[in-house]
Amino acid sequence: METGLKSAPHSVKRWQLNGTEYESQRVPNLRSETRFSSWTPLNNKKHNLQLFEERVNLVLHWFDLWTDMQRKHLLHSLLTRCTKSQLKYCKDLLIETVPVTRVDFTAVLPRFLSLYIMSFLSPLDLSRAAQVSWYWRVLAEQDCLWAGRCIRRGWFLPYTPGENEFGAWKNHYISCVSTLDLLTPREATELYGTLNQQSTDPAEEEEEKKKEKRIRQKIRDKLQEERRLSIRTRRAWGSNAKPKGAIAGGTFSGVTFTSWPSLSWPPRMVGSSSLSLDKGQPINATQVQGRVQTTSVGSEKLPKARGMLSSFIHRPALPHTYSPHHQSSSSLLMLISNRIPAYELVLSGVKAGVIVVLYNHRGTLSALLTQVERVTSGQPVQRVGLLAPGGTEEIHLLHGISLSERTLLTPDHREFWEKLCSWVVPTQEGGGIDIFCSLAASASGVTLIRSLSTLTGLEVRAPVGLATGSFQNILSEWSSGDVRTGLWDQQPAAPALQYVCDSVLQGWCRQAQWMEEALDDLRSSLQPQLQQASLQARGRALGYFLWEKIGLDKLCVSKELSEALTEGLTALTEQQETRPLEFLSTFLTRWSKKDEGEESYEEDKQTQKAAEQHSLHTSLSPIPKLPQTALDWRGAVVRELHHSECLYLGRLSSILKVYQEPLTAALNSNRTILSFADIQIVFIPVTVILQLNRVFEADLQTRLQQWGAEQCVGDVFVKLCSKLRVYTNYLNNYTTALCTIDKCREARPAFRAFLKMADRTLATHMLSLQELLLCPVWRIQEYVTLLQALCLHTHPGHPDFTHLCSALKKMLQFIQFMQKLKSNSEKDKLMEETQQMIRGCPSLSEGNRQLIITQDAVLLRSPDERIPESLRTYEQVSDVGLFLFNDALVLTQRNVRHTPFTLSHQSTHTFLASVALPSLTVREIIHSRYVRHAFVLEGPRRYWVCATKRGEEREHFLSVLRSAINSALTGPQ
Numbered sequence: 001m002e003t004g005l006k007s008a009p010h011s012v013k014r015w016q017l018n019g020t021e022y023e024s025q026r027v028p029n030l031r032s033e034t035r036f037s038s039w040t041p042l043n044n045k046k047h048n049l050q051l052f053e054e055r056v057n058l059v060l061h062w063f064d065l066w067t068d069m070q071r072k073h074l075l076h077s078l079l080t081r082c083t084k085s086q087l088k089y090c091k092d093l094l095i096e097t098v099p100v101t102r103v104d105f106t107a108v109l110p111r112f113l114s115l116y117i118m119s120f121l122s123p124l125d126l127s128r129a130a131q132v133s134w135y136w137r138v139l140a141e142q143d144c145l146w147a148g149r150c151i152r153r154g155w156f157l158p159y160t161p162g163e164n165e166f167g168a169w170k171n172h173y174i175s176c177v178s179t180l181d182l183l184t185p186r187e188a189t190e191l192y193g194t195l196n197q198q199s200t201d202p203a204e205e206e207e208e209k210k211k212e213k214r215i216r217q218k219i220r221d222k223l224q225e226e227r228r229l230s231i232r233t234r235r236a237w238g239s240n241a242k243p244k245g246a247i248a249g250g251t252f253s254g255v256t257f258t259s260w261p262s263l264s265w266p267p268r269m270v271g272s273s274s275l276s277l278d279k280g281q282p283i284n285a286t287q288v289q290g291r292v293q294t295t296s297v298g299s300e301k302l303p304k305a306r307g308m309l310s311s312f313i314h315r316p317a318l319p320h321t322y323s324p325h326h327q328s329s330s331s332l333l334m335l336i337s338n339r340i341p342a343y344e345l346v347l348s349g350v351k352a353g354v355i356v357v358l359y360n361h362r363g364t365l366s367a368l369l370t371q372v373e374r375v376t377s378g379q380p381v382q383r384v385g386l387l388a389p390g391g392t393e394e395i396h397l398l399h400g401i402s403l404s405e406r407t408l409l410t411p412d413h414r415e416f417w418e419k420l421c422s423w424v425v426p427t428q429e430g431g432g433i434d435i436f437c438s439l440a441a442s443a444s445g446v447t448l449i450r451s452l453s454t455l456t457g458l459e460v461r462a463p464v465g466l467a468t469g470s471f472q473n474i475l476s477e478w479s480s481g482d483v484r485t486g487l488w489d490q491q492p493a494a495p496a497l498q499y500v501c502d503s504v505l506q507g508w509c510r511q512a513q514w515m516e517e518a519l520d521d522l523r524s525s526l527q528p529q530l531q532q533a534s535l536q537a538r539g540r541a542l543g544y545f546l547w548e549k550i551g552l553d554k555l556c557v558s559k560e561l562s563e564a565l566t567e568g569l570t571a572l573t574e575q576q577e578t579r580p581l582e583f584l585s586t587f588l589t590r591w592s593k594k595d596e597g598e599e600s601y602e603e604d605k606q607t608q609k610a611a612e613q614h615s616l617h618t619s620l621s622p623i624p625k626l627p628q629t630a631l632d633w634r635g636a637v638v639r640e641l642h643h644s645e646c647l648y649l650g651r652l653s654s655i656l657k658v659y660q661e662p663l664t665a666a667l668n669s670n671r672t673i674l675s676f677a678d679i680q681i682v683f684i685p686v687t688v689i690l691q692l693n694r695v696f697e698a699d700l701q702t703r704l705q706q707w708g709a710e711q712c713v714g715d716v717f718v719k720l721c722s723k724l725r726v727y728t729n730y731l732n733n734y735t736t737a738l739c740t741i742d743k744c745r746e747a748r749p750a751f752r753a754f755l756k757m758a759d760r761t762l763a764t765h766m767l768s769l770q771e772l773l774l775c776p777v778w779r780i781q782e783y784v785t786l787l788q789a790l791c792l793h794t795h796p797g798h799p800d801f802t803h804l805c806s807a808l809k810k811m812l813q814f815i816q817f818m819q820k821l822k823s824n825s826e827k828d829k830l831m832e833e834t835q836q837m838i839r840g841c842p843s844l845s846e847g848n849r850q851l852i853i854t855q856d857a858v859l860l861r862s863p864d865e866r867i868p869e870s871l872r873t874y875e876q877v878s879d880v881g882l883f884l885f886n887d888a889l890v891l892t893q894r895n896v897r898h899t900p901f902t903l904s905h906q907s908t909h910t911f912l913a914s915v916a917l918p919s920l921t922v923r924e925i926i927h928s929r930y931v932r933h934a935f936v937l938e939g940p941r942r943y944w945v946c947a948t949k950r951g952e953e954r955e956h957f958l959s960v961l962r963s964a965i966n967s968a969l970t971g972p973q
Helices: 002-021 030-039 045-065 068-080 084-097 111-118 123-129 134-140 143-152 168-178 185-192 202-233 285-291 305-310 343-348 365-376 411-421 443-456 502-525 527-550 559-575 580-591 594-619 633-668 676-705 714-721 725-747 749-758 775-792 801-837 951-970
Strands: 294-297 300-303 331-337 354-359 381-387 395-398 401-403 432-435 459-463 478-482 487-491 851-861 875-885 888-898 905-916 921-924 934-938 943-947
Touching: 111 134, 111 143, 123 134, 123 143, 123 168, 143 168, 331 343, 331 365, 331 395, 343 354, 343 502, 354 365, 365 395, 365 411, 411 443, 432 443, 443 459, 502 527, 559 580, 633 676, 633 749, 633 775, 676 714, 676 725, 714 775, 714 801, 725 749, 725 775, 725 801, 775 801, 801 851, 851 951, 875 905, 875 943, 875 951, 921 951, 934 951
Parallel strands: 331 354, 331 381, 381 432, 432 459
Antiparallel strands: 294 300, 395 401, 459 478, 478 487, 851 875, 851 943, 875 888, 888 905, 921 934, 934 943
């Protein structure tokens, strides 16, 4: 009995410690298995389950008797022994039993939504929110929340924050607010008078409230109509699902929104609500806020609640399908030639829904058609836009293939346009062709537009602009008309904006002009190298052709036969015969008859050419000639003048609005970015010009509203020319203004950051401040172009002709003054570059010294000067550079260093000697077998023997040098 009593507790203790996994007892002992199986019947599942339930009830009974600390200890022990799947089950059970309440919205919503919600807080509330937690502080101190508040008050950060730095704009805002000059009401009353303004009329205030109430009710009605329309038009298979983009009644990142009305965007139909969005236009905050301003939630108003989330959803409207009851779903097709400068920029700004075909300028018309057919896949397009180089009379469609009034009816062009326009919808449905060349600015271009419209049966549009610059006319007015009635009108907006974004198109037009100017400068600076490379290439090509292809060394013919063959081949090239051998035999037969044969051949050739032209004209005349209607060219030029003047005033106004006003606001708030004197130097001349041209634009608008055949605008130009002193003062101050901007940009980090933020934006027409200050110079050139066009289309007997000629004469004189200023500036810049280029050179900026020409040469030396010059040999000592000024000649030692892995090289100059021109004599050395292209420069004490690479370089340099010496001897000393 004692053994049993002692063994039972001992067995229970061991079972509690090890349970069924007690390894030490797993030995072949029948008595042990019997004893343990009595406690846990492993072989009988029913008894095992019954025993498990009894033990659970026992443990739960114990759990009810334990204290709170003991229960927590048990739970901790159990959870530490659980696996990951068991812990996950416990987590889900706890969430279901105890739901989560009062969730931090910053931890649930996306970060951009949290920032957007915080953007409605005041600076004081943002500072309080930053004290909630570290994460709230990171959100509340983001630069996107504080930068706008600072900029609106003219407070600009004097440096650019780093990538990992946050809170810079908040600290700047706090420092600006803490240092403001605050006045008490009494002090403010003494300075500015009473601060209490009379309130408005109560009747007017009540009327404003009623008006606002009517607007809100109208918005609610529109939203209800939009909601009903979305329910009627949604698909049957999606009746239980919300439209994509709907917000109300759904969950957004784990948070349920049930108080906001549904915002969905169904396909836009004819006659639908005005609140439906346009095709391809993203939903932005402005659009949504324009539809819904406030939403009442309880007794408070949640401002802009609907726009708070929908402004971040950029979703275009659903695509249209073409039917008689719906708007056309056809896309726009744009053909771009790769010969267009900076066409990559145009491609980057193409709008959605526009099919772009970038074709090779050296291709063929059939290849272009194949490329268009491949990208359109046989689907119709709404309109076709063509961006290719051209002028006012023709379009350079491909290399050697130009579209003009004369070539339009050729078989190749006619087949190309007929096939291309077969993929365009009819004119009644909005189909047409947009040509990005100013064809509407000339009579030949207008005729080409009409002929092309008659051939294709579509509306053809082109710019009518006459502004200077390669592609500036694209942004001017466009012409459109009916070829059947001969009526033409101007469209207010450029159709090019249907294909390319406004900002990108403006930037590209300016960049294309810059590239052409850069190419002109490059050609002028590299003209000697290009000319030499061209001569070498032509020589190699000619030598290869004569010796390798023709075998000139194996041909032995007489001079008479060679001349006959040359003339025959030349005539064969001009005629483009299909049977060249017969033509050449006939030509040689007639060549033998000398005079008679030549005269008869010339007559036959002229007769044959005239017959071919007549047959070609008669065979290619399926399109009847259109009646030439008299176009009002003077009115077109004046309308272009007024349109370009408005654009010019917009650019000048942007200088004051984007730059002067924020800088002045910063100066008034004791946060100086630019001093008052610098602001006056840079912007005051622009203000004067803006006032003058506003009066000029108003006069033009008055004349244009009363436009007629006898209307005059020359007197308005004469009035403007009488006040050109304003432009003269501006140009005289222009260099100083640029120097002021550059100096302040280097010395003031705040001004540098301000320029980086304001330059090249849509508000500045994608131009920088320096480029905007150059607009008056460009405008004077445009005035000359437009005046020339007006004089050309004005009859000498017209009362406006005299004033126009007088204004044109004054503008040309002013252009000469501008060119003189530009040349003086370039000469000064060239003198500075020359001074920096020559090492060890004394000061060159003395008096009125100007650089005339530079020449590269080699310095020669003779081993024995007793030998006559005709037999004397020379050796090259070094390379020299000859810098000819108007009063002296400077010789430098030139060192050439080639750049590794490239064909380029750099030249450095070291000062060698200088000779005054009055004491310098020049003598040429006769060509011999030992020396060529050599000359001698003799000074008072020594002389130099130099030689150039080519004879043309020597002749040109010596002629300029002798002219400079004569001018120095005869001119004032």
